[in-house]
Amino acid sequence: MNSFSEKVFAVVAKIPKGKTLTYKEVAEKAGQPKAYRAVGNILNTNYNPKIPCHRVVRSDGKTGGWNRGAEQKVKILRKEGVS
Numbered sequence: 724m725n726s727f728s729e730k731v732f733a734v735v736a737k738i739p740k741g742k743t744l745t746y747k748e749v750a751e752k753a754g755q756p757k758a759y760r761a762v763g764n765i766l767n768t769n770y771n772p773k774i775p776c777h778r779v780v781r782s783d784g785k786t787g788g789w790n791r792g793a794e795q796k797v798k799i800l801r802k803e804g805v806s
Contacts, residue, residue, distance in 0.1 A: 727755060731765045738778040741804040745782045763787070778805075 725733070730753035738744055744752075746759040753762070759782075766776040767790050777796045781787040789796035 727753060727758065727761065728765045730754060731762055732769065732771075732774050735766065735769075735776055735779060736774050738775055740775075743778045743780045743800070743805055746779055746787070747782050749779055766790075778803075 731749060734744070734749050734752040746762045747756070749762045750756055750759040755761070762779070766779060767788070769776045769790070777789055777791075777799050779787070786793060786796050786800065
């Protein structure tokens with residue numbers, strides 16, 4: 724069976740360019756709806772460019788953090804067409 728981390732990475736890997744999911748939505752799709760904080764902690768360890776964790780945002784509409792810097796996250800999202 725896949726670990727929760729593997730499930731999170733699999734969900735995030737499928738987020739298309741120009742789209743986002745919230746941490747809560749990722750947790751739900753990975754099978755643990757209340758584990759949205761864990762999703763953030765898991766994604767903070769990701770440095771695989773094939774897993775676009777910059778496309779995961781907060782439920783309140785803010786972008787949230789990113790292990791390569793929040794400002795960089797915003798720049799990449801805008802470049803991809805996310806407003």
